[in-house]
Amino acid sequence: GENVEQHPSTLSVQEGDSAVIKCTYSDSASNYFPWYKQELGKGPQLIIDIRSNVGEKKDQRIAVTLNKTAKHFSLHITETQPEDSAVYFCAASYNQGGKLIFGQGTELSVKP
């Protein structure tokens, strides 16, 4: 079955710096890669996703890149702000019944 590895487990940056979180997956059939943000005491919330027919997707300060050959994808946050502090999860799944498998999570801390 699918396995998703996420690094780093914790990440601390200064406000205004960029943050990068990386994930690798094992199942070459995976074609859907969402990223979820979980604030303290709340449920995860989708912030961006990418499908295998594109290599990069941007939404304001957030971008995701996908390398299908290497089976890894990354989340990039530019100009970080204190409200970006949260736990971020990557995930992978595929059509035709592939379950959504989550990475272990990255706790991002943005220091003012």
Add this chain to the structure above:
Amino acid sequence: NAGVTQTPKFQVLKTGQSMTLQCAQDMNHNSMYWYRQDPGMGLRLIYYSASEGTTDKGEVPNGYNVSRLNKREFSLRLESAAPSQTSVYFCASSPLAGYTDTQYFGPGTRLTVL
């Protein structure tokens, strides 16, 4: 719209006790999910329901049962709670069937089994 609601927010059980976690969504979504979240392990799928009356096992179904009562409600039952079931439980829903659609999560239930 309340989105996805879960009850209770917190619960403490003794080993061997039973309980049902309730979940409801008001977004007319077809699919609903139950996950557990443990430190350092991300979210793991317990059960999934693509529609009323259908359920499918996830990664960690042992010790749990589910019921998709109608399109809105999806409950998770622990028949005989064990300390290993201490976790935070999240319910989620998505508009379409399958796993390649945005999932909307509830606020979670923090369960402790003594």
